Amino acid sequence: MLTTLKKTLKTCLLLLFVFSAASKAQLLDTSPDAPASVNSGSLLDSGNSSLATAALQSVLPAASAFALNAYIESPSTVVLNWEIEDGYYMYRKSLQFTELNGDSLDNPIIPAGIQIEDEFFGAVEVYYQRLLIRIPFDPDNTGDSISLQLTYQGCAEDNYCYPMQFKEISLEII
Numbered sequence: 001m002l003t004t005l006k007k008t009l010k011t012c013l014l015l016l017f018v019f020s021a022a023s024k025a026q027l028l029d030t031s032p033d034a035p036a037s038v039n040s041g042s043l044l045d046s047g048n049s050s051l052a053t054a055a056l057q058s059v060l061p062a063a064s065a066f067a068l069n070a071y072i073e074s075p076s077t078v079v080l081n082w083e084i085e086d087g088y089y090m091y092r093k094s095l096q097f098t099e100l101n102g103d104s105l106d107n108p109i110i111p112a113g114i115q116i117e118d119e120f121f122g123a124v125e126v127y128y129q130r131l132l133i134r135i136p137f138d139p140d141n142t143g144d145s146i147s148l149q150l151t152y153q154g155c156a157e158d159n160y161c162y163p164m165q166f167k168e169i170s171l172e173i174i
Contacts, residue, residue, distance in 0.1 A: 059160045066090060066154050070169050076139045078146060078171060082131040087157050089116075092125040094153035094164065097135055104141035105148075109134040126154075145172045 059065075067083045080097075084090060092113045099105045110133050113125035137146060147170040155161040 059156050060085060060088070062154075062162050062165050065156065065162070066152065066165070068150075068167065068169075070148075070171060072146075072171050072173055073134065075173065076137055078135040078137060078148065080131075080133045080135070080150065082127070082152075084127060084129050084131065084154070086129075088154055089126040089128050089157065090131060090152055090154035091121075092127065093121075094151065095133070096151035097133075098149045098151075099137075100147040100149055100168065101143075102141055102146075104138040104146070106136035106138070109136075139173060142173060145170055147171075 065085050065088045067085075069081045069083070071079050073079045082090065092110065095108075095110065097105065097108055111131070113127045115123055116126055118124045135148075147168065150167045150169065151164060152167075153162060153164045
């Protein structure tokens with residue numbers, strides 16, 4: 001219960017930060033190819049405006065901060081490999097994997113992360129640099145492809161925490 005309350009508080013604070021920044025500047029473009037930028041015609045003219053501008057400009061779009069590569073390894077294992085940029089990390093507790101067109105997934109093999117003290121969540125496990133997860137599945141129950149919805153969340157250290165990320169992938173089974 002306390003963990004849920006802390007998570008809700010952090011989400012609310014993140015949304016408050018984002019909406020506050022949005023009223024002063026353009027929100028981050030989260031498309032994979034777009035650089036993070038601030039609208040030059042914004043209302044950032046007061047005393048703390050340069051801090052807000054610098055914070056927003058220095059944060060990468062989520063797809064760049066947590067670059068995902070997914071593939072089938074052997075005939076019965078999905079591999080999810082996130083390359084995590086320096087200065088960024090992903091939360092273990094946010095990781096979720098759902099098969100969209102069946103129920104053939106086995107328990108994911110997730111490596112141990114690094115314990116940190118998060119100001120909102122307390123002691124949490126996170127990943128820096130790289131996260132490689134293997135998810136076994138039953139190929140007899142999947143057909144020619146497997147489709148997954150992935151859920152994950154991460155932060156830019158001392159700067160910005162991203163909202164929960166949702167990504168759908170479909171992999172052909174050869």
